[in-house]
Amino acid sequence: MLSSLQKANLYLSYFAFSKVPLLWLCRPKILRVNEHMVEMKIPLKRRTKNHLNSMYMGAMVMGADVAGGFMAAMKARAQGREISLAFKGITAEFLMRPESDVHFIxxxxxxxxxxxxxxxxxxxxxxxxxxxxxxxxTLHGDKPMAKFSVTLSLKAK
Structure with a gap:
């Protein structure tokens, strides 16, 4: 029997592969999920890093997208409801260069x-x-590398 974390990662992989292949290439992984929070990781690899050997800004934005959107999708699915989920805006503050795997909370x-x-x-x-x-x-503990504020837009189907 699969744990809820394993099911979450299978769902994320399936969604990324079938709907957002660029996200699938970044190999996101859910590390922790509960009713209050989600923590996911994007590994720093050749596909996600920039010329400075830190995580590319586009990969960072994808991580913020997944962290915010996954929780809403998970909660709607748990209620047996379908929703239309989109992001209408984003504000980002990049504080330090992320030079290892990045966790999005x-x-x-x-x-x-x-x-x-x-x-x-x-x-x-x-x-x-x-x-x-x-x-x-792994490098800086809980010190933020970036902070995102995303406008999540939900509508019941």
Whole structure:
């Protein structure tokens, strides 16, 4: 029997391979997931690094996208509901060069619960900002490499 973490990673791999092949090439992996937060990793490899041997900005944005979007998709799926999920905006602050694997953490589970409740009861699109922090724990512990604020947009189908 597969654990919930293994199921999450299979779902992410399937989604990336079939819907967003560029994401699949980055090999994201869910490390921790619960009702409050998700932590996922993008490894620093040839496909994700830039000419300075740090993570390419585009790979960083993909990590923020997955961390914010995966939680919403997971929560809707757990309720047996289908949603339309999109991002309407992003603000990023790059603080340090991430020179190892990057972990993306979104702790906005309660906010996403509220968004899902609103769209499922009203049928209207709900837009709110979720926060994602990128860290390189092997080099810098919990010190942020980047901070993202993404406008998550949810609508019940």
């Amino acid at each position: 979104c702790s906005d589970g309660p906010l996403i619960d509220e968004m899902l409740k609103q769209t499922l009861t009203s049928g209207e699109r709900v837009n709110k900002e979720v926060q994602i922090t990128a860290i390189c724990p």
